[in-house]
Amino acid sequence: MALLELQNISRVYGGVIRALDDVSLSITAGETVALLGASGSGKSTLLNIIAGFETPSSGTVRVAGEPVSTQQPDKFHQNIIGFLFQQFNLLDHLSAVRNVELALFPTCRKAQQRYLNSCKLLKEVGLGDRLHSRAALLSGGERQRVAFCRSIANQPQLLLADEPTGNLDKASSKKLLSIVANYMSSHQGTLIVATHDDEVAKICQRSIRLEDGRVVE
Amino acid sequence: MSWFRQVDQYGLVSLIIDSISCRPLRALIAVLSIAVAMGGGMTMVGVSESLEATVQQGYASRQVDLMLMQANKSNPMTSRISETFVDQVRKIDGVQGAQAALIDSLLLDNDSGILVYGWPPGYQEISYRQGGEVIELQQGQVLIGRTAASLHDLTPGKTIELNLGDFEIIDFFEANSFFESGVLFMRLDDLQQLTSARETVTFIFINLDQDLTESSRWQLMEEIEAINPILKVVTTEEFLQKNQLTASVRGLGRIILVANALLSILIISTIMVLTVSERRQELAVLRAMGWSATRVSMLVLLETAVLATVAALIGGLIGLVGMKASLIYVQTLGVYSQSIVTLQQIMWLGISTVVIATIGAALPIYFTLNITTSEALRK
Ligand SMILES: Nc1ncnc2c1ncn2[C@@H]1O[C@H](COP(=O)(O)OP(=O)(O)OP(=O)(O)O)[C@@H](O)[C@H]1O
Ligand SMILES: [Mg+2]
Numbered sequence: 345m346a347l348l349e350l351q352n353i354s355r356v357y358g359g360v361i362r363a364l365d366d367v368s369l370s371i372t373a374g375e376t377v378a379l380l381g382a383s384g385s386g387k388s389t390l391l392n393i394i395a396g397f398e399t400p401s402s403g404t405v406r407v408a409g410e411p412v413s414t415q416q417p418d419k420f421h422q423n424i425i426g427f428l429f430q431q432f433n434l435l436d437h438l439s440a441v442r443n444v445e446l447a448l449f450p451t452c453r454k455a456q457q458r459y460l461n462s463c464k465l466l467k468e469v470g471l472g473d474r475l476h477s478r479a480a481l482l483s484g485g486e487r488q489r490v491a492f493c494r495s496i497a498n499q500p501q502l503l504l505a506d507e508p509t510g511n512l513d514k515a516s517s518k519k520l521l522s523i524v525a526n527y528m529s530s531h532q533g534t535l536i537v538a539t540h541d542d543e544v545a546k547i548c549q550r551s552i553r554l555e556d557g558r559v560v561e
Numbered sequence: 562m563s564w565f566r567q568v569d570q571y572g573l574v575s576l577i578i579d580s581i582s583c584r585p586l587r588a589l590i591a592v593l594s595i596a597v598a599m600g601g602g603m604t605m606v607g608v609s610e611s612l613e614a615t616v617q618q619g620y621a622s623r624q625v626d627l628m629l630m631q632a633n634k635s636n637p638m639t640s641r642i643s644e645t646f647v648d649q650v651r652k653i654d655g656v657q658g659a660q661a662a663l664i665d666s667l668l669l670d671n672d673s674g675i676l677v678y679g680w681p682p683g684y685q686e687i688s689y690r691q692g693g694e695v696i697e698l699q700q701g702q703v704l705i706g707r708t709a710a711s712l713h714d715l716t717p718g719k720t721i722e723l724n725l726g727d728f729e730i731i732d733f734f735e736a737n738s739f740f741e742s743g744v745l746f747m748r749l750d751d752l753q754q755l756t757s758a759r760e761t762v763t764f765i766f767i768n769l770d771q772d773l774t775e776s777s778r779w780q781l782m783e784e785i786e787a788i789n790p791i792l793k794v795v796t797t798e799e800f801l802q803k804n805q806l807t808a809s810v811r812g813l814g815r816i817i818l819v820a821n822a823l824l825s826i827l828i829i830s831t832i833m834v835l836t837v838s839e840r841r842q843e844l845a846v847l848r849a850m851g852w853s854a855t856r857v858s859m860l861v862l863l864e865t866a867v868l869a870t871v872a873a874l875i876g877g878l879i880g881l882v883g884m885k886a887s888l889i890y891v892q893t894l895g896v897y898s899q900s901i902v903t904l905q906q907i908m909w910l911g912i913s914t915v916v917i918a919t920i921g922a923a924l925p926i927y928f929t930l931n932i933t934t935s936e937a938l939r940k
Contacts, residue, residue, distance in 0.1 A: 397933060398934070438579060438580070445572075449852065450851050450852055459572075
């Protein structure tokens with residue numbers, strides 16, 4: 345059965361801008377998908393709707409057969425969705441380990457446990473020596489790795505990423521992508537990543553192209 | 562720190578401490594502004610309460626029940642009535658005693674003003690002890706309260722000039738209220754002569770029989786006023802309520818307290834709104850990770866409550882210092898008061914400060930949580 349199913353999704357802004365126009369698609373568990381398309385084609389809008397950050401004007405999103413609109417949003421974000429942003433969206437004033445811990449707050453009651461789990465994740469992405477550095481002082485590549493740890497901290501069923509390498513240089517991108525690819529293969533994770541970057545598309549098994557809010561391939 | 566980990570198993574406290582200490586400037590501004598707002602309010606309320614309580618003490622210690630004065634005087638200190646009413650009042654059934662007093666402020670050594678009470682012969686306020694004997698003041702002699710003495714640098718034995726007349730300070734007056742320890746006491750006839758107020762007094766203090774019923778008290782008051790239409794009789798409580806000084810200070814205190822409360826809400830809201838773009842992203846990120854609206858609000862409100870608690874402690878100190886300083890300043894104007902503020906009052910003020918600050922923080926959060934996550938995260 346499909347993990348994610350979109351049925352006739354449309355999103356209209358201000359009554360005129362059709363960011364998404366009747367999008368239907370289905371993604372099975374364990375698939376890694378690159379979402380391609382020109383700027384303004386609707387990639388971010390689609391990811392935001394899947395993530396439940398905004399609601400579609402019409403159509404239904406189903407995850408594991410359940411319509412997202414009927415799910416309890418906090419639980420949905422805790423357990424099902426992980427999200428990587430282009431701008432990282434870390435809490436800049438807090439340390440790296442704190443940022444990861446924040447994701448575990450709603451799901452794990454023990455402070456000690458959260459801390460140890462977060463440290464472990466950060467060490468796995470090569471940030472063992474930056475645990476207590478403030479996020480604001482990390483490089484872009486390091487920040488995105490912290491953000492990645494945060495996004496997978498609760499082992500989500502579906503990882504969404506919106507141009508995760510958009511603000512990174514070549515070397516940092518490469519490092520991040522190998523980490524993501526590794527994680528996906530070792531956890532049979534499902535990934536949808538919006539990108540302009542061919543390198544990103546290369547780590548994905550499948551690609552979907554959007555044009556003016558419609559799926560073209 | 563393992564005990565702390567034990568207490569804070571859930572880690573909320575350490576997250577809040579972290580969150581505050583990572584933005585020290587914002588925390589400092591918030592704490593200082595709340596503290597100043599609370600300290601200012603506390604100063605004003607403290608001064609008004611203290612003045613009121615101090616003046617009240619003086620009357621309570623003399624067991625004055627009623628005050629007789631000139632009708633239609635908004636400032637009771639300008640009341641002037643004839644001394645002869647005292648005898649008429651004494652004759653009324655239910656009156657235990659009545660004393661006339663003239664109160665005026667005189668020019669001391671051609672320099673500063675000083676409040677002077679003139680009491681009639683036989684009254685204990687103008688007598689002193691010498692070798693076990695009680696001696697009454699002679700003409701040309703005064704007693705001085707200790708506060709007045711230290712303020713004007715005077716001691717018994719010195720001669721002073723009051724409205725161009727020479728007076729000898731005989732002794733200290735052991736006042737039973739702080740207010741009156743800032744006063745000079747002399748014979749009524751001396752004061753009447755100095756102020757050209759022959760046979761005139763400011764008030765007549767009346768003590769009543771203890772066992773009077775409420776209705777016979779009212780009747781008695783009417784009877785006293787019936788002596789002459791120029792007279793007005795008020796209860797001591799009523800007098801203190803009308804007393805311009807305490808009433809105006811009290812009124813001002815309340816206004817400033819309310820203004821301070823509004824100001825604190827405004828200050829907190831402003832701080833929160835100013836940082837709202839940063840804060841909005843932060844709160845939206847937490848929401849995106851599955852933090853419930855309640856959990857997010859709790860975090861921010863607790864954070865503010867912690868700041869406000871620190872601020873309330875500092876504000877309490879500012880208030881105490883401000884109150885002392887204001888009362889010292891008021892003393893130089895010739896009004897003497899102790900600072901009488903109870904721990905309970907300070908506690909209530911502190912608690913309201915924390916509540917007000919938290920409300921101030923709640924408003925911007927409310928608006929932030931009302932927008933969708935994708936809107937909040939769009940740069
Ligand atoms: N909140 C909004 N209000 C109005 N129009 C919007 C809003 N969000 C997106 N749009 C419009 O919807 C269309 C799709 O935007 P979207 O951000 O999904 O594109 P994208 O494919 O992610 O582009 P890019 O590659 O530049 O990130 C654009 O024309 C955009 O202007
Ligand atoms: Mg986009």
